[in-house]
Amino acid sequence: MKPISPLGPSASERLNRARGDLRMGLPVQLEGQGLATAVEALTPDRLAALRALGPLTLALTARRAQTLKARVYDGDLARIRVPEEADLSWLRALADPADDLRMPMKGPLISLREGDSAPARAAIRLIKSAHLLPAALLVDTPETLPEGLTAIRVAEALEAADIPQSFAPVSAARVPMRAAEAGRLHIFRPDNGAEEHYAIEIGKPDRSKPVLARLHSACFTGDVLGSLKCDCGPQLDAALTMMGEQGAGVLLYLNQEGRGIGLANKMRAYSLQDQGFDTVEANHRLGFEDDERDFRIGAALLKKLGFASVRLLTNNPAKSAMLEANGITVSERVPLKVGRSRHNAAYLATKAAKSGHLL
Numbered sequence: 001m002k003p004i005s006p007l008g009p010s011a012s013e014r015l016n017r018a019r020g021d022l023r024m025g026l027p028v029q030l031e032g033q034g035l036a037t038a039v040e041a042l043t044p045d046r047l048a049a050l051r052a053l054g055p056l057t058l059a060l061t062a063r064r065a066q067t068l069k070a071r072v073y074d075g076d077l078a079r080i081r082v083p084e085e086a087d088l089s090w091l092r093a094l095a096d097p098a099d100d101l102r103m104p105m106k107g108p109l110i111s112l113r114e115g116d117s118a119p120a121r122a123a124i125r126l127i128k129s130a131h132l133l134p135a136a137l138l139v140d141t142p143e144t145l146p147e148g149l150t151a152i153r154v155a156e157a158l159e160a161a162d163i164p165q166s167f168a169p170v171s172a173a174r175v176p177m178r179a180a181e182a183g184r185l186h187i188f189r190p191d192n193g194a195e196e197h198y199a200i201e202i203g204k205p206d207r208s209k210p211v212l213a214r215l216h217s218a219c220f221t222g223d224v225l226g227s228l229k230c231d232c233g234p235q236l237d238a239a240l241t242m243m244g245e246q247g248a249g250v251l252l253y254l255n256q257e258g259r260g261i262g263l264a265n266k267m268r269a270y271s272l273q274d275q276g277f278d279t280v281e282a283n284h285r286l287g288f289e290d291d292e293r294d295f296r297i298g299a300a301l302l303k304k305l306g307f308a309s310v311r312l313l314t315n316n317p318a319k320s321a322m323l324e325a326n327g328i329t330v331s332e333r334v335p336l337k338v339g340r341s342r343h344n345a346a347y348l349a350t351k352a353a354k355s356g357h358l359l
């Protein structure tokens, strides 16, 4: 499926278009392997139209399937037969753990063993990257396909995760900040239409020496609202202040809200935390891994900015390891222990116990 002319979409452009379609509730055509749509955005009309095309399969991640006690035959995912009488609320209840505790019995769920799981896997990956609940409704190749659907190849969707995004600088300007007057904000845009990320350069860091650096993941609740449930806001302030005091530094503000699951899903995770689950369990019940961030982005942006070596402000050793694995030297890890309160003590303890963070 090569672009017909330089004006036609490339594989990654088609994938990004497919993400937009899935968010609107449109099915995506998996070339030669049927249609897939996101349960979260599905309407009753579209469900009826998909059902008319053939038997339906619901794909869930193995994490979600484990919570639902559905058998997992496909490693990282389960394909579940959708009964003929199943309606949208049946599908939604399997996709969304909000009411799991109130209505635990959803079965019997019959998982499929036969057939190719690759189309389901491709659909789940796309839906995750669209920041929707990871649940896909699939229908096998119908005879006549509706016109105008975005077509992607299953192999392309599966390979996409292996291809690091490349970024272009878009614009930059001086932004004096409370924490550091000599600030400059740079905007970077990926080549595939995905999210932009930002770099805040403080002073004029010497590119030949390790720079004081922070890879900060977006946290609307912590950074903007001053939420006490996490330590993000105080970490952001403390990092910029330290860079201001030392006269130089670089803070990457990575738009990977909620450790890469998006703000809507993070609020679902918070609701589950109010039901008694910890931050890791909540992600798993939703069907996500505890961390869905692409850690290569930080390394790519540092290189774009001309940095090869950093003194990294973090309590997360996985971040240092990721930078090293992607060609950035971490000469020192600088701990960033601020903003601790009774509201986030359990959260930080869980991250230390389950995600390898240093307390």
Ligand SMILES: Nc1nc2c(ncn2[C@@H]2O[C@H](COP(=O)(O)OP(=O)(O)OP(=O)(O)O)[C@@H](O)[C@H]2O)c(=O)[nH]1
Pocket: 215, 216, 217, 218, 219, 220, 230, 231, 232, 235, 256, 257, 258, 259, 260, 261, 266, 269, 270, 279, 283, 313, 314, 315, 316, 319, 336, 351
């Ligand atoms: N899914 C989810 N994301 C959360 C939760 N609390 C905070 N976040 C997100 O977690 C990200 C910050 O990650 P952390 O795990 O706190 O820290 P880190 O970036 O891995 O490590 P540090 O460099 O030490 O801060 C931000 O994107 C937040 O939006 C939560 O309960 N669930």
Ligand SMILES: [Zn+2]
Pocket: 219, 221, 222, 223, 230, 231, 232, 233
């Ligand atoms: Zn936070």
